[in-house]
Structures are given as structure tokens and as C-alpha cells.
Amino acid sequence: MSTATTYRPATLAELRDALVDSAGERLAVAGTGSATAWGGEPVHDAVLDTTAMSGLISCNPTDLTVAVQAGMPFATLQETLAEHDQWVALDPARAGTVGGLVATADAGPVRHTFGSLRDSVIGVTVVLADATVARSGGYVIKNVAGYDLAKLFHGSLGTLGVLAEVVLRVRPRPAATATLAVPCDAATAFDLGGRLIHGSLEPVAVEWCDGTLLARFDGTSGGVEDRLRRARALAGSDATDAPADAWSVVADLVSGDDGDTVVRLGTAPDRTPELAALVAREAAAHAVDAAMTSSPFAGAHTVRLRGGSAAAHAAVVTALRTEQPAVTVCRWTDGLRAELPAWGEPPPAVAVLRAVKRAFDPDDRLGRGRFAPWF
Template identity: 90%
Template sequence: MSTATTYRPATLAELRDALVGSARERLAVAGAGSASAWGGEPVHDAVLDTTALNGLISCNPTDMTVAVQAGMPFATVQETLAEHAQWVALDPARAGTVGGLIATADAGPVRHAFGALRDCVIGVTVVLADGTVARSGGHVIKNVAGYDLAKLFHGSLGTLGVLAEVVLRVRPRPAATATLAVPCDAATAFDLGGRLIHGSLEPVAVEWCDGTLLARFDGTAGGVEDRLRRARALAGPDATEAAPDAWSVVAELVRGADGDTVVRLGTAPDRTPSLAGLVARTAAEHAVDATMTSSPFAGAHTVRLRGGTAAAHAAVVTALRATHPATTVCRWTDGLRAELPAWGEPPSAVAVLRAVKRAFDPDDRLGRGRFAPWF
């Protein structure tokens, strides 16, 4: 039975008190979210559960902003905004909280058009390791007040502080949507995707998933119908209109299942075909089933490994890290941690990362071990 202290704050003041108390007791604190296995295994004496920080602070449809506590499930934010025919332009596969999605830099296929969650954030309130409350941005879209803490915390895996409140920009919800599906290899997908983009068709998502290119078009009913027709003509006879659940295949691959290893990494867009070739070759060499989904023009890729041994999975991930050291393991098959370091070789900017960590959390109490051995 775990003897770790658990904090469940429901207000900003309670969150601040939890950080102050853990500092006084010199406790190492880890998050309790759905991405707690990402990267290195956290070493902790206390667990911070932010799911009670789930309130709606304000919703301003006219200003196109919404402010929430960071523990609110992202799906709840979207449901709230749907009442006003609006949405936050993000479609992550994982059902996380707003703060958790920022901390993991999680995003989905529509990052092609709208970017990641950090591009939707216009203000944050965070609590640092010593209990200091810091704010940046505000409640209006054109805001340049303070340091951009949202971008600093984006992808930090809870190692710099705890997000307490988040202000998001929202967009009108499209009246219609449709998806083009084209079976093809990665090189063809990159070429065809480029022609769809440069042909003034404005897809909001372009994803190559398990041998199929998916291109999503949003807008008015007439506009979507017209762009889909032109996209099919450009793509050729193999192109079809996909079923409404076509994107669920992408989400299932990204989430993985028990026994899978799931990793994500970034490349320059034109490296997508070579990465697909590397994944296929190394998986075949080690008798592992590998499936890949990519937002090629955002340079974001997810690889799922299934079957084979933990050692075989480790060999494939090691091959990926030879050219992409920051490959993040998001799901670990049983025994993989014993075969593989949490991270590859440190990036060239590791000195900057360490300096930021020392400035925000000098005692290394928050998310200790998440980026080990980098810091």
C-alpha cells in the first residue's frame, strides 16, 4: 500500500498551501494525471491530484475566450463551448485535463491548421514549487502582459510548477466537416498533402495514418462540399470520402493499449517518408508490429509498437533515438523500463533546460525523475 501523501486542492489558495506545505516537509511531488507514465518514472513522496480544480471561471462568447481552472477535463470545456457554437481548436486523443494537456504538449491532427494548445492559451496562473503564485497574459486575445509562462510550461511534464488557471481563445464551431481518405505510402502522402495545401483547399488537418492519408475540411456546408469535390479530383481515383469515425483510428493508435509501446517525436516535415522507412525496417528486423501516424506538415509523429519482447521494443526505440534523441515514450510495455533509458542523448539546449529548472524548482521537488538523466 502506498504511503505517499496526497493533496487534492479545490481552490487556488489550497493549491498554494499544498505547495508551501510540501516544501516545508521537503517532499518530492508528482502529478496524478493520465500521463504520469510519460518520459522518466517520477520519484516522489507526495501526489498532487488537481481534478477538484475543475471550475469554470468565465465564458465570454463575444470576446471568444474562456477561463477555467486547470483541472477541468478538456472534454468539459468543449461541451461548455458547444452551447455557444464555439470550440477550442484542439483534438487530442487523450482524455486529459486542460493543465495536463499543456504539461504534456499534447495535441491532435488539427494542429496542422491551429497549432498546439500553447497557441490557444492567452493567460495562465501557476503556482511555483515554493508556493509563489505567478500570472502571465490575461483575458483578452491581444495581450502582451508579462512573460509567456504558457509556452514555458508547455511540455514541461509538471517539473516547473503547477498550472492553476488557464484562459483560452476559442473559435466558431464549423457548420460542416468532411474527410478525404487516400490509401498511399508516406512519400505519396507528403506529395499529395502538399498539393492539397497549396491548391487553396485549406484542410484543417492532414494526417498519414497506417497507410492512409486523411485530409479534413471544415466550413459551411457548401464550401466543404466544393473543396471535397476538388480534393477528390486532385487525389485521383483511389480517393473516397471517409466515414465520420475515420479519425478514431488515429486516436486509438495514439492512445495504444495494454502491452503496447507508444512513442512520439518530431522531425522536419520532409523527413516523414524517411522516418516511415526507418520504422518499418527496424520493426521488421526485430519482429515487432509497428504502426505510425503523422501530421507531416507539422512534423509530429506517433509510433505504436505491438507484439514481440520488451528488448525488441527497446531496440526499435533506440534506433529512432539515434537521429531523434528527444523521442518521448508515452506508453511502456511491461519490462521496457529495465531495457531502455527514459530519454536518449540530451539535446544541445540541455544547459538552458537545467538553468530554467534550477530557477523555478531549485530543490528538484516537482516531477523529480521525469527528465532523468537530463536533469
């Protein structure tokens, strides 16, 4: 595939032209390339590189909205918004593009409160496989006119069309933020997290990362200080105030290194302790070093496997799929693809997923194989 053509449009018109010029070719859509390995391996004749579409379209702090070309690095967007004391409420581990984060449905610990980009995107412009340019949503944060196509593209992994422009709702940056850290097992973390929530302490993020509960509080400086004090009282003597960079351990675990396998999956919140136990048990049984980070109340988990053979990694992932079939493999250790299907049991609505794919890309030329064997 190294000889594959690369299209690198810089404008919506060039993107549309690229879809016309590449008619008949199978395309892999790529931003920074940080999610190339997610799911199945797309068969492609050419790469559609979105990174030249990186401009700011409009920044409207009074309206709490911002519009960007989809290839803008997410970090650049946040820097732009920081000038206005605003942010998009998302803290992903990856340094991806805005479009890439929509297409992967990626999110970080503040998903606990703010969800993923599906909850912040208010408008999109997309170019379909047949070069149709379509918009949905708009520039206002409240809008129910027409179908919300942005939702379909959330998690689409480059298989429905190419995101060209994205409009997002933004939020003010909190005046103060503080983090509580408590070393504990997953069951204790789930219990304590529940008490923070039910106690109306409003943690903006609750994450259990590899043996430590991290809870972040945003708000006014007085309010954050007060809540941190009350949270510490609930948590007991092991609790400490953690520096802001305490959260980098989550990003490190989620990102993984060469040779690691990284998977993500979702469960009901109260399955978190059992999942943690399952990971530990399976890792031990197959002589693999496993680490897990969870946003328990969002039911979102990431597991990193390190060391051991590809077959051992495959065995652990297969065991996870018995708990929850919908496991996405984001990083594959060498040789793992030969040992493990890209996806487990399909979700109940797979027939609808297939019908949507057929309606948007009847020739299956975008990201073909990404969701194989589901479609």
C-alpha cells in the same frame, strides 16, 4: 509509492496551501493520470492531484475567450463551449485535463492548422514549488505585456510548478466539416498533402495514419463540399469520403493498449516517408508490430509498438533516436524501462532548460526525475 500522501486542492488557495504544507516533500503532479508514464518516472513522496480544481471560471463567447481551473477535463471544456458553437482548436487523443494537456504539449491532427495548446493559451496562473502564486498573460487574445510563462509550462511535465488556472482563446465551430480518405504509403501521402496545401484547399488537418491519408476540411457547407470534390479529383480513384469517426483510428493508435509502447517524435516534414520506412524496417528486424500516425506538415509523429519483447521495443526506439534524438516515450511495455533510458541525446539548449528548472524549483521537488538524465 502506493502509501504516498495525496493532496487534492479544489481552489487556488487550497493549492497554494498544499504547496506550503508539503514543503520538503517531493511531489508528482497528476491530473487524470493519463500521462503518468511520459518520460522518466518521477520520484515522489506525495501526489498533487489537480482533478478537484475542475471549475469554469468564466466563459466569454463575445471575446472568444474562456477561463477554467486547470483540472477541468478537456472534454468538459469542449462541451461547455459547444453550447456557444465554439471550441478550443485541439483534438487530442487523451481524455486529459486542460492543465495536463498544457504540461504534456499534447495535440491531435488539427495541430496541422492550429498548433498545440501553446498557440491557444492566453493566460495562466501557476503555483511554484515554494508556493509563490504567479500570473502571466491575461484575458485578451492579443497581449505582449510581460513574459509569457504559459509557454514555459507547455511541455514541462509537472516539473516547473502547478498550473492552477488557464485562459484560452476559442474559435467558432465550423458550419460544416468533411474528411477525405486515401489509402496510400507515406511518400504518396506527403506528396498528396503538399498538393492539397499548395492548391489552397486549406485542409484543417492532414494525417497519414497507418497506411491511410486523412484530410479534413472545415468551412461553410458549400465551401467544404467544393473543396472535398476538388481534393478527390487530385487524389485519384482510391479516394473516398470518410465518416467523421474515421479519425478515431488516430486516437486509438496514439493511445495504445496495455503492453504496447507508444512514442512520439518530431522531424522536418519531408522526413516523414523516411521515418515511416525506418519504422517498418526496424519493426521487421526486431519482430515487432509497428504502426505510425503522422501530421506530416507539422512534423509530428507517433509510433506504436505491439508484440515482441521489451528488448525488441528498446531496439526500435533506439533506432528512432538516431533519426531524431528527441523521442518521448508515452507508454512503456513491461520491462522496457530497464532496457531504455527515458530520454536520448539532450536538445542543444539543455543548459537553459536546466537553468530554468533551477530558477523555478531550486530544490527539485516537482516531478524529480521526469527529465532524467537531462536534469
